Amino acid sequence: MTIRHILVPLFGYDGDRVSLDAALAVAKRHGAHIAALHVETDPLEQTPLMVDVGVAITELVEAAERHASQRAKASAKVFTDWQAATSTPVDAEASMRPGVTTAFTNIKGNEEDLLARFGRLTDLVVLARPKKNEAADLIAVRIEDVLFGAGRPVLLVPNDISADALARIETGPALVAWNGSIEATRAVTAGLDLLKAMGKVRVLSIKEGKKDPHPATDLTHFLAWHGIAATVGDAPVDAGKATAEHFLQAARDAKATLIVMGAYSHGRLRQLVLGGVTSHMIDAADLPVLMAH
Structure with missing residues (x-):
């Protein structure tokens, strides 16, 4: 399989930079485009409803909105810092210019559905294996979403992988x-x-x-x-x-x-x-x- 397009889901957690670095290590050999994607979750889809009144709990919705916004900002910052540090050319218009390029997309919606949608139209998905922290279970689920929902190959790398190992x-x-x-x-x-x-x-x-x-x-x-x-x-x-x-x-x-x-x-x-x-x-x-x- 020719690798021309690499999808890197970003979650706003500590593995995002490792995922981008791993994607770049592969992209350099194949002249591939790195599409970084963050799905900003919709709180109304993630927050449970009160059965007796049929409306979402206001406090939970507000907390979920704050958390989703924080994750989106963190993902965007990691991408911006990584792009600047690596000098990877940005090709947001998908002009398919030769060589390694990248772009960042933030889209709101259901994380599982959108990862499957974008994951099905890529050559390779790159993800960092989660650390044993509060985000590990979430990211492990998302890894399975991509594997079984998108049906595309996934390159899973350790969160603490060294630059030498990546190379x-x-x-x-x-x-x-x-x-x-x-x-x-x-x-x-x-x-x-x-x-x-x-x-x-x-x-x-x-x-x-x-x-x-x-x-x-x-x-x-x-x-x-x-x-x-x-x-x-x-x-x-x-x-x-x-x-x-x-x-x-x-x-x-x-x-x-x-x-x-x-x-x-x-x-x-x-x-x-x-x-x-x-x-x-x-x-x-x-x-x-x-x-x-």
């Missing part, structure tokens, strides 16, 4: 979690342009039961057609948190700069346990992860 996202090695699923396939195909620049790619095969209907060698043969040499390793049979930790430890041992994996919801029984891997990666991954659903 090495596409240098490799890369670790691919493979089980032959549609989600894993979408993650791999979405990441082809990233993987092509890697010095080494290792495929960890997730075996569901005694038979392996989707051997990792199938994937290595496919990657070879794209000029990507990959080796094979095995992940534990029992997917879940143990598997997620196995991926992370294998990535650390290999000094990997990127993990590529499918993102699984809890909609079907087969995905119930694998969904735990997705959640654990969102909560605990300490290196960049490219996910797709």
Whole structure:
């Protein structure tokens, strides 16, 4: 997949600058446009109604309005400071000028719906994994909104990632979690342009039961057609948190700069346990992860 347009949702919290820096690290290699987006939530959609009187509680609405305004201002300031510090040209008119460009949009409405709307028409969504603070749960939900609502690949980076690690996202090695699923396939195909620049790619095969209907060698043969040499390793049979930790430890041992994996919801029984891997990666991954659903 050619990366020409990168969406960076901004939330008015501490991960916004990291998200922009990560997007820029990728955009520089691909000459992509970075579209920064903040959705200013509508308090009337977020505030519960009083059942007995049928009107929103005034105090809650006012508090929600203040909070939404603060988040919008914080997002705009982070973008302005980042743009000035990096000297990234602003192309608000989407003129598609060559090279890396950027623009900031603040739009009011339902955050979940608008992230899905804008996320569906981009090549890559970049988000910083939340820290363990009061915003972590909110941003984790929004990450899932983009993954499962937009259906586009998401590059998730640690909130405290170093500038050196950002610069090495596409240098490799890369670790691919493979089980032959549609989600894993979408993650791999979405990441082809990233993987092509890697010095080494290792495929960890997730075996569901005694038979392996989707051997990792199938994937290595496919990657070879794209000029990507990959080796094979095995992940534990029992997917879940143990598997997620196995991926992370294998990535650390290999000094990997990127993990590529499918993102699984809890909609079907087969995905119930694998969904735990997705959640654990969102909560605990300490290196960049490219996910797709």
